[in-house]
Amino acid sequence: xxxxxxxxxxxxxxxxxxxxxxxxxxxxxxxxxxxxxxxxxxxxxxxxxxxxxxxxxxxxxxxxxxxxxxxxxxxxxxxxxxxxxxxxxxxxxxxxxxxxxxxxxxxxxxxxxxxxxxxxxxxxxxxxxxxxxxxxxxxxxxxxxxxxxxxxxxxxxxxxxxxxxxxxxxxxxxxxxxxxxxxxxxxxxxxxxxxxxxxxxxxxxxxxxxxxxxxxxxxxxxxxxxxxxxxxxxxxxxxxxxxxxxxxxxxxxxxxxxxxxxxxxxxxxxxxxxxxxxxxxxxxxxxxxxxxxxxxxxxxxxxxxxxxxxxxxxxxxxxxxxxxxxxxxxxxxxxxxxxxxxxxxxxxxxxxxxxxxxxxxxxxxxxxxxxxxxxxxxxxxxxxxxxxxxxxxxxxxxxxxxxxxxxxxxxxxxxxxxxxxxx
Amino acid sequence: xxxxxxxxxxxxxxxxxxxxxxxxxxxxxxxxxxxxxxxxxxxxxxxxxxxxxxxxxxxxxxxxxxxxxxxxxxxxxxxxxxxxxxxxxxxxxxxxxxxxxxxxxxxxxxxxxxxxxxxxxxxxxxxxxxxxxxxxxxxxxxxxxxxxxxxxxxxxxxxxxxxxxxxxxxxxxxxxxxxxxxxxxxxxxxxxxxxxxxxxxxxxxxxxxxxxxxxxxxxxxxxxxxxxxxxxxxxxxxxxxxxxxxxxxxxxxxxxxxxxxxxxxxxxxxxxxxxxxxxxxxxxxxxxxxxxxxxxxxxxxxxxxxxxxxxxxxxxxxxxxxxxxxxxxxxxxxxxxxxxxxxxxxxxxxxxxxxxxxxxxxxxxxxxxxxxxxxxxxxxxxxxxxxxxxxxxxxxxxxxxxxxxxxxxxxxxxxxxxxxxxx
Numbered sequence: 001x002x003x004x005x006x007x008x009x010x011x012x013x014x015x016x017x018x019x020x021x022x023x024x025x026x027x028x029x030x031x032x033x034x035x036x037x038x039x040x041x042x043x044x045x046x047x048x049x050x051x052x053x054x055x056x057x058x059x060x061x062x063x064x065x066x067x068x069x070x071x072x073x074x075x076x077x078x079x080x081x082x083x084x085x086x087x088x089x090x091x092x093x094x095x096x097x098x099x100x101x102x103x104x105x106x107x108x109x110x111x112x113x114x115x116x117x118x119x120x121x122x123x124x125x126x127x128x129x130x131x132x133x134x135x136x137x138x139x140x141x142x143x144x145x146x147x148x149x150x151x152x153x154x155x156x157x158x159x160x161x162x163x164x165x166x167x168x169x170x171x172x173x174x175x176x177x178x179x180x181x182x183x184x185x186x187x188x189x190x191x192x193x194x195x196x197x198x199x200x201x202x203x204x205x206x207x208x209x210x211x212x213x214x215x216x217x218x219x220x221x222x223x224x225x226x227x228x229x230x231x232x233x234x235x236x237x238x239x240x241x242x243x244x245x246x247x248x249x250x251x252x253x254x255x256x257x258x259x260x261x262x263x264x265x266x267x268x269x270x271x272x273x274x275x276x277x278x279x280x281x282x283x284x285x286x287x288x289x290x291x292x293x294x295x296x297x298x299x300x301x302x303x304x305x306x307x308x309x310x311x312x313x314x315x316x317x318x319x320x321x322x323x324x325x326x327x328x329x330x331x332x333x334x335x336x337x338x339x340x341x342x343x344x345x346x347x348x349x350x351x352x353x354x355x356x357x358x359x360x361x362x363x364x365x366x367x368x369x370x371x372x373x374x375x376x377x378x379x380x381x382x383x384x385x386x387x388x389x390x391x392x393x394x395x396x397x398x399x400x401x402x403x404x405x406x407x408x409x410x411x412x413x414x415x416x417x418x419x420x421x422x423x
Numbered sequence: 424x425x426x427x428x429x430x431x432x433x434x435x436x437x438x439x440x441x442x443x444x445x446x447x448x449x450x451x452x453x454x455x456x457x458x459x460x461x462x463x464x465x466x467x468x469x470x471x472x473x474x475x476x477x478x479x480x481x482x483x484x485x486x487x488x489x490x491x492x493x494x495x496x497x498x499x500x501x502x503x504x505x506x507x508x509x510x511x512x513x514x515x516x517x518x519x520x521x522x523x524x525x526x527x528x529x530x531x532x533x534x535x536x537x538x539x540x541x542x543x544x545x546x547x548x549x550x551x552x553x554x555x556x557x558x559x560x561x562x563x564x565x566x567x568x569x570x571x572x573x574x575x576x577x578x579x580x581x582x583x584x585x586x587x588x589x590x591x592x593x594x595x596x597x598x599x600x601x602x603x604x605x606x607x608x609x610x611x612x613x614x615x616x617x618x619x620x621x622x623x624x625x626x627x628x629x630x631x632x633x634x635x636x637x638x639x640x641x642x643x644x645x646x647x648x649x650x651x652x653x654x655x656x657x658x659x660x661x662x663x664x665x666x667x668x669x670x671x672x673x674x675x676x677x678x679x680x681x682x683x684x685x686x687x688x689x690x691x692x693x694x695x696x697x698x699x700x701x702x703x704x705x706x707x708x709x710x711x712x713x714x715x716x717x718x719x720x721x722x723x724x725x726x727x728x729x730x731x732x733x734x735x736x737x738x739x740x741x742x743x744x745x746x747x748x749x750x751x752x753x754x755x756x757x758x759x760x761x762x763x764x765x766x767x768x769x770x771x772x773x774x775x776x777x778x779x780x781x782x783x784x785x786x787x788x789x790x791x792x793x794x795x796x797x798x799x800x801x802x803x804x805x806x807x808x809x810x811x812x813x814x815x816x817x818x819x820x821x822x823x824x825x826x827x828x829x830x831x832x833x834x835x836x837x838x839x840x841x842x843x844x845x846x
Contacts, residue, residue: 238722239627240790243695250698276708276709277703277708289698299662
């Protein structure tokens with residue numbers, strides 16, 4: 001590492017001014033922002049970002065998936081140290097969930113921009129290009145991880161046929177943004193062009209706050225799977241059928257909901273499971289439920305836990321169905337496997353925290369992030385800063401400003417370690 | 424009792440022919456009938472009933488609420504024995520729930536008609552008028568207990584303003600049937616004109632089948648109450664919020680559903696409770712449920728149990744809400760108090776069963792019936808015959824024919840006891 005730049009820091013006031021300016025785009029008046037992908041507010045925020053990039057004297061790049069970048073060419077053009085002109089990406093996303101918070105995504109993009117500005121101004125001799133990127137549609141109001149999956153060459157026309165936000169919304173959004181389906185599918189970059197991807201994000205939970213720790217160094221992004229479970233009983237007159245004679249689908253479903261919470265807490269302390277919806281048929285006061293559909297989602301940090309948790313949850317559904325004389329229909333809806341982060345990136349973050357005298361702890365990310373799409377293509381690393389009260393995807397979302405600055409400085413020092421050489 | 428008529432029996436074959444003929448109106452092809460109040464099928468069934476009444480030489484009466492009757496004047500016009508020319512009603516209803524069975528209601532109307540026919544043919548000297556009645560809209564596709572409540576003078580314009588089937592359906596039905604709102608409100612009979620009301624019905628449960636008993640003598644119609652309970656938690660990210668940090672409304676609601684089944688079985692063996700619907704908000708796979716609305720209905724045979732059960736259920740909801748850090752909103756939706764049957768009627772049924780050498784047992788009716796509306800106005804009694812497998816409100820509804828005939832003969836003998844004198 002270049003010792004000469006160990007004391008380099010981002011400008012807290014400049015970053016803060018950017019942060020406050022960006023929070024005006026889509027502001028909802030309660031401290032939050034409503035900036036879904038390709039909405040007018042999102043497009044206005046990106047227009048503002050383009051101005052900031054140009055004002056900083058950085059190269060503005062917008063790819064055919066709409067990803068926006070501030071690009072800084074490497075200073076050291078050595079065929080030995082960087083034969084392929086590698087790029088180190090830093091970034092996050094400017095889109096928000098509907099009626100979300102100001103920090104999620106926005107902090108990571110602005111910190112990345114501030115890091116690149118700081119490096120440019122200091123004239124650090126880089127051995128890689130440095131690029132601050134704002135990925136398109138991380139939150140998935142249209143597709144989910146749209147920009148990062150496009151860059152990684154993981155998107156096909158099939159993914160865009162029935163996206164989670166509906167095809168009509170995607171078409172309307174693309175038209176507003178001046179992006180085309182073919183452009184999105186053509187945005188893939190060469191596999192060996194990217195050396196790594198580093199992202200600063202808010203934790204969205206309260207583990208850092210509880211542990212009074214400055215920085216969370218992400219060790220993995222959880223695997224996530226979803227199922228639709230249907231407990232099948234029999235409709236009966238709720239007045240004339242004794243409690244013992246019922247095959248009440250709501251009993252099996254409810255016992256399952258209660259049991260899996262206990263099961264996860266007891267046997268899978270690193271995991272979570274959620275029943276986000278319950279639908280009863282026929283749904284009348286005076287009819288014993290004939291069927292109950294349960295929306296199950298669960299997440300685990302490692303492949304082993306992911307697989308064991310899946311087995312335990314499905315086994316529990318079977319047991320509760322049998323206990324109440326019910327049938328069980330299991331529909332698998334989809335999954336993403338757990339994604340470990342790069343050791344190289346983790347070590348760079350640890351060294352940066354230590355140098356900055358910031359406390360740190362390894363954390364698993366319970367939410368998905370763009371980095372998942374880039375794993376396999378380059379070294380991916382993430383850090384978290386504390387979320388007050390753990391609030392997320394809400395106007396209540398908040399992180400103390402000093403924590404935001406700490407995160408940006410860790411990102412800066414880790415980037416310097418990966419993208420510069422001792423001269 | 425008039426010993427000369429102890430051996431009088433209904434005609435099984437004539438009753439069977441009527442039963443099979445009636446089952447053609449609204450037949451659904453799977454053994455069931457679809458005959459909602461004032462539907463074309465229901466009106467056709469009533470036209471057929473009018474023909475049978477006239478064919479039997481009985482007086483046809485149709486009141487302004489659409490109730491259809493076969494009327495037989497008392498033979499003994501004594502100012503001492505029957506100064507007010509009292510009438511003993513026997514009956515049930517021809518309307519069905521949507522896609523229901525052939526027995527519910529239909530058996531009771533046809534058995535009542537057969538009893539009156541049999542009494543007329545035998546020339547039994549009655550001290551009361553005898554009237555076989557088909558009440559309008561017992562099942563409540565429009566209002567519920569419409570005809571019996573009208574006869575009892577319990578209906579007001581308020582009840583008809585927003586009926587459970589919707590006002591538009593009521594208007595359309597009244598127009599088809601030639602009935603008016605004012606007619607329904609004017610159908611009340613003088614309080615002292617009716618001596619009693621006796622009804623034969625299928626059990627709609629399997630207690631008689633299990634106990635291998637011929638006749639259930641109803642001791643009470645259960646009280647019924649309904650509540651809407653809302654468990655209020657907090658929406659959180661289902662990936663980043665640990666299991667311990669959640670206020671998951673689905674946990675409280677599910678624990679309640681499981682707990683009340685155990686509570687009723689353990690502490691209220693004569694009662695039932697049902698959660699017929701569960702609605703989760705916001706209802707997404709990846710959001711911890713912020714609120715869950717539970718549709719609760721419960722029934723009890725006595726005022727004491729009704730009150731204790733209500734207290735126990737609401738207390739349990741509070742406990743489960745508190746256990747998971749949730750709020751609880753309790754909305755009372757309505758109730759009917761438990762209705763004891765008349766001892767006079769019960770005793771007449773017991774004597775009739777004993778004379779006919781039929782086994783009998785007291786039963787509580789878990790379903791509501793027209794008799795509830797007439798309690799307070801006259802002596803009300805009901806008997807049940809076994810339902811195979813307990814099926815109810817379903818095409819699977821079935822009662823062995825001999826059980827139907829047994830029920831009709833018990834109805835005949837009990838009516839004779841109440842409406843005739845030893846000469």
